[in-house]
Structures are given as C-alpha cells and as structure tokens.
Amino acid sequence: AQSVTQLGSHVSVSEGALVLLRCNYSSSVPPYLFWYVQYPNQGLQLLLKYTTGATLVKGINGFEAEFKKSETSFHLTKPSAHMSDAAEYFCAVSAGGYQKVTFGTGTKLQVIP
Amino acid sequence: GAVVSQHPSRVICKSGTSVKIECRSLDFQATTMFWYRQFPKQSLMLMATSNEGSKATYEQGVEKDKFLINHASLTLSTLTVTSAHPEDSSFYICSAHDRGHQPQHFGDGTRLSIL
Numbered sequence: 001a002q003s004v005t006q007l008g009s010h011v012s013v014s015e016g017a018l019v020l021l022r023c024n025y026s027s028s029v030p031p032y033l034f035w036y037v038q039y040p041n042q043g044l045q046l047l048l049k050y051t052t053g054a055t056l057v058k059g060i061n062g063f064e065a066e067f068k069k070s071e072t073s074f075h076l077t078k079p080s081a082h083m084s085d086a087a088e089y090f091c092a093v094s095a096g097g098y099q100k101v102t103f104g105t106g107t108k109l110q111v112i113p
Numbered sequence: 114g115a116v117v118s119q120h121p122s123r124v125i126c127k128s129g130t131s132v133k134i135e136c137r138s139l140d141f142q143a144t145t146m147f148w149y150r151q152f153p154k155q156s157l158m159l160m161a162t163s164n165e166g167s168k169a170t171y172e173q174g175v176e177k178d179k180f181l182i183n184h185a186s187l188t189l190s191t192l193t194v195t196s197a198h199p200e201d202s203s204f205y206i207c208s209a210h211d212r213g214h215q216p217q218h219f220g221d222g223t224r225l226s227i228l
Binding site (some may be wrong): 096 | 149219
C-alpha cells in the first residue's frame with residue numbers, strides 16, 4: 001500500500017522568495033518519488049524524480065527535492081520563486097516497475113509580485 | 114524522448130452519447146497503460162490499469178461497464194465513456210510505461226464536457 005500527503009493545499013510566496021512544498025509518503029516497499037507540475041487545463045510535467053542513489057535530486061526550472069527516509073518526506077524547494085512558477089504541484093509515489101502511481105492532493109502555488 | 118499522445122484533447126457532447134479517448138505510445142511499446150481522472154481542483158485518481166491483450170483492472174468504485182477499456186495493441190489503449198452524463202465531465206489522463214522504467218509517461222489529457 002502507498003499514499004502521499006501534501007501539507008497545504010495553497011501556498012503563497014513573494015517573487016524571489018524561497019519555495020517549499022511539503023510531501024510525506026507512505027510505502028511498504030522502497031519508494032519511487034516524483035514531483036509533477038500542472039498548469040491550468042494542461043497535462044502533467046515531470047519536475048524531478050527519486051528512484052535510487054543520491055537523496056538530493058535536482059529537477060527542471062531550478063527545483064530540487066530531498067528524499068529523507070527517516071522522515072518519510074520528499075519536500076520540493078526552489079531558492080527563488082518566479083511568476084512563471086505559479087501552478088499546481090503534485091507529489092507522487094510508486095513502487096516502481098509496472099506499478100501504478102499514487103498522487104497527493106496537490107498544492108497550488110501562488111507567486112505574489 | 115518517449116512520448117504519449119492522447120486524443121482528442123477536448124470533447125463536448127450531449128448527455129447519453131458515448132465518447133472514445135485514445136492513448137498512444139509513439140516510440141515505445143507499452144504493455145501497461147493507466148487511466149486517471151481528475152475532477153476540477155482535485156488530484157488525479159487512478160481509474161484502471163490497462164493491460165495489452167487482457168482485461169483491464171479497475172479500481173474500486175469505478176464502473177467497468179461504463180468505462181470500457183481496450184488495449185488491443187502494444188501502442189494503443191482506448192477508454193470509452195458509455196452513455197455519458199454531466200457527472201462524467203472531467204479531465205482524463207493516460208500514462209504508459211516504457212519497459213517498466215520510471216517515471217511513466219503521461220499524455221496531455223482530455224477535457225470531457227457533457228452537456
């Protein structure tokens with residue numbers, strides 16, 4: 001069984017400020033973890049993924065996330081928010097291979113000028 | 114890179130009609146595809162797992178007779194919403210595995226609106 005909890009359905013940051021989107025997961029096996037971004041009326045775009053190896057993963061558009069097994073967390077960060085970062089962000093978990101992906105409920109990021 | 118194409122991107126139709134959505138893997142073979150549904154301002158919920166050459170596996174609460182899935186080839190899965198009603202209006206997204214590698218590749222989604 002697997003699940004994802006995203007804390008905060010809405011997050012607002014000022015342009016240039018740190019972005020921190022929280023994600024905690026539950027998995028009965030070593031997890032594969034993902035962050036996706038979705039712009040209005042569009043599909044999903046993969047930001048980054050953790051499968052194995054280095055626990056700090058870097059993704060596109062300056063985002064990164066750190067896998068912390070002891071905390072069962074995979075929080076997404078970006079040092080400086082841009083207006084173009086305003087979107088919905090989904091954390092997701094999978095058992096790997098051909099297994100399904102389970103998504104969190106999403107966090108809507110608002111960037112204030 | 115690997116791409117999943119989903120068609121159509123948007124459908125508007127009358128209540129009671131059936132709607133077919135296609136999901137194609139363009140440059141890889143996908144023995145497994147997944148269909149998700151996303152209601153407005155909500156997350157993606159898995160509806161079913163589509164397996165090439167065999168019956169789809171549906172998640173609990175998803176009506177298999179209403180959401181018909183066919184995965185007749187290694188590059189194509191279809192989702193047919195039969196006798197669609199306004200409550201079926203949603204954003205439907207498919208995904209496919211390339212040889213079980215992570216992550217899955219997602220289509221761009223189909224916005225279904227039933228009047």
